[in-house]
Amino acid sequence: MRKADAVAALAALAQDHRLETYRLLVQAGPEGLPAGEVAATIGLPPNTLTFHFDRLREAGLVSVRRDGRSMIYAARYDTMNALLGYLTENCCRGDASCAPAACVPAKTTRRKIRETAS
Amino acid sequence: MRKADAVAALAALAQDHRLETYRLLVQAGPEGLPAGEVAATIGLPPNTLTFHFDRLREAGLVSVRRDGRSMIYAARYDTMNALLGYLTENCCRGDASCAPAACVPAKTTRRKIRETAS
DNA sequence: GAAATATTTCGATGATCATCGAAATAATTC
DNA sequence: GAATTATTTCGATGATCATCGAAATATTTC
Numbered sequence: 001m002r003k004a005d006a007v008a009a010l011a012a013l014a015q016d017h018r019l020e021t022y023r024l025l026v027q028a029g030p031e032g033l034p035a036g037e038v039a040a041t042i043g044l045p046p047n048t049l050t051f052h053f054d055r056l057r058e059a060g061l062v063s064v065r066r067d068g069r070s071m072i073y074a075a076r077y078d079t080m081n082a083l084l085g086y087l088t089e090n091c092c093r094g095d096a097s098c099a100p101a102a103c104v105p106a107k108t109t110r111r112k113i114r115e116t117a118s
Numbered sequence: 119m120r121k122a123d124a125v126a127a128l129a130a131l132a133q134d135h136r137l138e139t140y141r142l143l144v145q146a147g148p149e150g151l152p153a154g155e156v157a158a159t160i161g162l163p164p165n166t167l168t169f170h171f172d173r174l175r176e177a178g179l180v181s182v183r184r185d186g187r188s189m190i191y192a193a194r195y196d197t198m199n200a201l202l203g204y205l206t207e208n209c210c211r212g213d214a215s216c217a218p219a220a221c222v223p224a225k226t227t228r229r230k231i232r233e234t235a236s
Numbered sequence: 237g238a239a240a241t242a243t244t245t246c247g248a249t250g251a252t253c254a255t256c257g258a259a260a261t262a263a264t265t266c
Numbered sequence: 267g268a269a270t271t272a273t274t275t276c277g278a279t280g281a282t283c284a285t286c287g288a289a290a291t292a293t294t295t296c
Contacts, residue, residue, distance in 0.1 A: 188273085
């Protein structure tokens with residue numbers, strides 16, 4: 001990850017509603033959530049939420065796919081891991097006590113989530 | 119760490135010159151660096167750098183102390199660790215493969231770091 | 237193909253940000 | 267205590283940000 005990418009990701013997360021949105025998606029798992037559901041949970045008008053989703057997406061922190069008339073947003077764990085890696089990269093200078101961060105989605109219980117989503 | 123603190127820390131890091139400054143301080147170790155040295159390395163006028171230091175300090179990411187006529191800035195590893203903890207907090211939902219991030223300054227080999235730095 | 241639903245695009249507004257020159261403050265040295 | 271060195275405060279400027287109403291687009295349903 002280059003510095004510019006790290007700045008973009010940090011900037012995307014450095015806002016109340018986006019950080020909340022992102023954490024919601026992280027907790028929702030790799031299947032993601034429809035935009036409307038996030039809007040209802042966070043309590044934002046849909047166009048404002050679109051604005052925030054765009055920023056998260058441009059930073060590579062979330063992905064989108066269409067499902068019927070809903071847009072499903074999901075956290076991109078790979079980017080979060082790259083960011084954590086970047087932040088801790090030169091952190092400890094050979095001190096083994098500095099463990100790299102990692103965030104792996106919990107084994108995709110696909111079937112269950114799929115059925116409710118579609 | 120509360121959401122507001124995380125947003126503050128992320129916002130402080132979400133800027134080219136500040137991220138560079140912060141990483142410089144992290145690499146310099148717990149002894150820190152005088153403001154002038156950072157200004158020379160990054161290539162910013164001193165007043166602009168003060169502006170950025172203020173934001174890093176308000177976010178709790180760096181500390182300052184006076185040493186003669188120099189101000190010595192140092193990274194606050196505790197805050198970085200709290201931020202990494204916050205970001206990974208609900209990340210993996212009981213998946214043991216998600217190790218918490220940590221950043222520990224390298225056992226304060228003061229003498230060595232000092233010599234190369236000054 | 238018209239009505240209903242889910243989301244995005246457009247346009248406008250007030251707020252905060254990054255930058256830097258110039259003057260002010262703090263500490264040292266002679 | 268005057269000159270020097272290191273950093274901060276002040277004030278101004280252009281840029282980007284977050285918000286939301288209103289209209290537009292995509293998809294499904296009847």
